[in-house]
Amino acid sequence: MGFLKRRQRVILRTDIVGSTDKAVDLGDLEWRELLETHHAILRKHLQDLKGREIRPTGDGFVFEFRTLEDAQRCAQLMEEDVVRLGIKIRTSIERPAP
Numbered sequence: 001m002g003f004l005k006r007r008q009r010v011i012l013r014t015d016i017v018g019s020t021d022k023a024v025d026l027g028d029l030e031w032r033e034l035l036e037t038h039h040a041i042l043r044k045h046l047q048d049l050k051g052r053e054i055r056p057t058g059d060g061f062v063f064e065f066r067t068l069e070d071a072q073r074c075a076q077l078m079e080e081d082v083v084r085l086g087i088k089i090r091t092s093i094e095r096p097a098p
Contacts, residue, residue, distance in 0.1 A: 010071040010095050012051070014042060014078065015060030017088040034085060035059065041081050049074045060089070068093065 023031040049070045054062040065071040075091040
């Protein structure tokens with residue numbers, strides 16, 4: 001079934017708050033550069049906490065973790081780290097039904 005059995009995994013979803021307005025304000029080139037940096041930051045924390053990327057969602061991601069604590073810590077680190085880019089991210093954590 002991949003990374004974890006469905007009942008054991010924890011899902012973390014992210015997206016950039018106000019991404020449409022930010023993209024318009026920045027223009028295509030700067031927006032793409034910001035997204036690349038954003039993606040690199042999130043993927044670094046994902047790797048550090050041994051999560052797995054399920055899929056990108058444009059300006060966010062769906063990630064999978066082994067524990068709720070890892071997902072919560074990752075979300076916290078991501079939220080704190082992207083502030084330096086002048087953006088905020090929204091995160092949600094869920095444990096899918098078995």
